[in-house]
Amino acid sequence: MASLIAILDLKGKPLIQRSYRDDVPPSYIERFLPIVLDLEEEGQQVTPCFTREGVNYMHIRHSNLYLLALSKRNSNAAEIILFLHRLVQVLVEYFKELEEESIRDNFVIIYELLDEMMDFGYPQTTESKILQEYITQESYKLEAQVRPPIAVTNAVSWRSEGIRYRKNEVFLDVIESVNLLVNSSGNVVRSEILGSVKMKCYLSGMPELRLGLNDKVMFETTGRTARGKAIEMEDVKFHQCVRLARFENDRTISFIPPDGEFELMSYRLSTPVKPLIWVEAAVEHHKGSRVEYMVKCKAQFKRRSSANNVEIYVPVPDDADTPKFRASTGTVQYAPDKSAFIWKIKQLGGSREFLMRAHFGLPSVRGEQDSMDKRAPITVKFEIPYFTVSGIQVRYLKIVEKSGYQALPWVRYITQNGDDYSLRTALEKTSAPIVPMM
């Protein structure tokens, strides 16, 4: 029995680790190599198993890696060493070559394998043939997996027994809302992403679900380093069904879902975001008589995405009248109750740019550009499907129920405006009144 399995590089740094029992803190992993180096310095032979300060270290070497198991009990060392060899065998069968690089490239799948191959420190399935039935190399391709029955013994307060569906389905929506403020110089002065993972579960019985996110996701307080740009989540909140102890231990989101609709988790990211939809306006006041707008909107996301139901609200003076509009795409309407006009674009393709012009009459003669600074900003509403601005992605959603039914998971992504997506990018200027010739 092992409390922890880790794969280390030659410097003794853990590349990946999985705790199965919490009696050996992960900090012991880093003590392993110094002990080995000490032994070598003293001219002693380094044995596969040794004990220091009551912790048993069991390891094997493979190419430029150490595979290490730690335990605190009187474990069957031969069994663990055998397990480590089987682990190498399985990983080689999955990735052909097992080295530092292949671990970094297949972080999620190795995690999944570690999960399947050992339970609570006891070796389980180590046959790669069997494992490949559950865990496929393209595990980012979503799939519903059926596992051997597991007993769910503890009572679950948020789900009743005996739920039955003819068709077992799960819908998962990852929704990200972007709030930002662009100042009049065009700089983003405030931005945040509010994320929500919503589910609709139509599943029979007492299903066990496990959600795997991409390895770029880092939850606050994890010391793990991911490759590339990490997604650092803050304020992560889970539905009560998520096993928090499990999450704290190994970042696995596992749960027995309530029936029907619920929010599984929410999060916030305060990383700066570039405005996905950029809008700027040139406003020309012809003193006391009329005002003209030239509005430019630009989709600042990849060409393969597009934004739906874009609505751009451009504020105008309260008493503006006799509107005239001309737009290169979409439709424009005046909303006097909102003191704005709304430019609606049903579908805005990535990297596309459009212009529109508006003209209003101004009946009352006003003072020197009164309250120009207090003018409301331009606001934008939009939805971009199949896209998350944070880069979060669902790698797998496993559904296991003891009756062994097949269930279909559906995943959708959407990025949309939050309550406050504002741009103070209307540049106003007043043209001199035309002075009649004497």
Ligand SMILES: *[C@@H]1O[C@H](CO)[C@@H](O)[C@H](O)[C@H]1NC(C)=O
């Ligand atoms: C806009 O924000 C940038 C960066 O914070 C700042 O340097 C600039 O002065 C701001 N412009 C205005 C008009 O406030």
